[in-house]
Amino acid sequence: MAPRKLAAGNWKMNGTLASLEQIDQLLADHPAPGCDVLICPPAVLVHAMAARASGRIAVGGQDCHAKASGAHTGDIAAVELADVGASHVILGHSERRTDHAETDAQVEAKSVAAHEAGLIAVICVGETEAQRDAGETLDVISAQLAGSVPAGATAANTVIAYEPVWAIGTGRTPTNDQIAEVHALMRERLSARFADGADMSLLYGGSVKPSNAAEIFATPHVNGALVGGASLKAADFGPIIAALSAA
Numbered sequence: 001m002a003p004r005k006l007a008a009g010n011w012k013m014n015g016t017l018a019s020l021e022q023i024d025q026l027l028a029d030h031p032a033p034g035c036d037v038l039i040c041p042p043a044v045l046v047h048a049m050a051a052r053a054s055g056r057i058a059v060g061g062q063d064c065h066a067k068a069s070g071a072h073t074g075d076i077a078a079v080e081l082a083d084v085g086a087s088h089v090i091l092g093h094s095e096r097r098t099d100h101a102e103t104d105a106q107v108e109a110k111s112v113a114a115h116e117a118g119l120i121a122v123i124c125v126g127e128t129e130a131q132r133d134a135g136e137t138l139d140v141i142s143a144q145l146a147g148s149v150p151a152g153a154t155a156a157n158t159v160i161a162y163e164p165v166w167a168i169g170t171g172r173t174p175t176n177d178q179i180a181e182v183h184a185l186m187r188e189r190l191s192a193r194f195a196d197g198a199d200m201s202l203l204y205g206g207s208v209k210p211s212n213a214a215e216i217f218a219t220p221h222v223n224g225a226l227v228g229g230a231s232l233k234a235a236d237f238g239p240i241i242a243a244l245s246a247a
């Protein structure tokens with residue numbers, strides 16, 4: 001089995017019910033994409049988006065709690081996301097690691113909860129600019145993979161996204177060689193640890209847009225993208241889906 005191609009959109013804290021029109025547009029423009037398509041809207045929109053998409057694109061959360069229920073005001077359980085139609089959940093995004101001081105161990109525990117709920121965990125890793133400048137990128141990514149990806153991960157229940165922190169929302173992207181270096185390392189580490197690590201989908205994320213998507217998708221071991229800003233509008237996300245379909 002080859003890794004599945006996945007165009008994933010992370011709406012972050014953007015969007016209201018009115019934004020669901022973008023789904024209608026995306027489905028109209030790309031009725032049969034040559035890749036999997038996932039959108040992770042704010043949690044309050046997951047149910048409505050899943051109903052609107054009716055299985056034609058996948059819908060996911062942006063975080064979940066490690067426990068299945070309990071006294072955790074404001075948190076959302078993986079089973080609750082699954083209950084309202086989510087198939088995926090983003091975990092360990094750098095904004096969660098920064099804003100909420102999430103550790104690798106917490107991301108691992110959340111990933112286990114996601115798997116138990118039947119969700120595909122989209123686990124994010126990425127170095128800061130200071131870490132890259134210090135030559136620590138490969139060590140940072142190795143440590144995050146080792147600490148965040150649970151032992152039960154498989155190609156069917158886990159997707160890994162490499163998102164350099166300094167490339168998120170900045171308009172800056174790594175060179176293709178830099179992306180290739182990290183993706184080759186991830187493939188090697190995952191293949192060494194998991195029986196089907198060679199088949200896990202590996203995404204690149206950080207300032208992906210229509211103009212750079214094709215070049216990024218031509219990079220070895222890049223099986224798709226996790227897209228922030230350019231996933232909010234069908235007019236931007238559509239061409240990225242088309243580029244991945246053609247890759």
Ligand code: 13P
Pocket residue numbers: 010093163167168169170171205206207208226227228229230
């Ligand atoms: P941008 O595409 O806006 O840089 O965001 C990337 C990201 O963080 C996706 O999770």
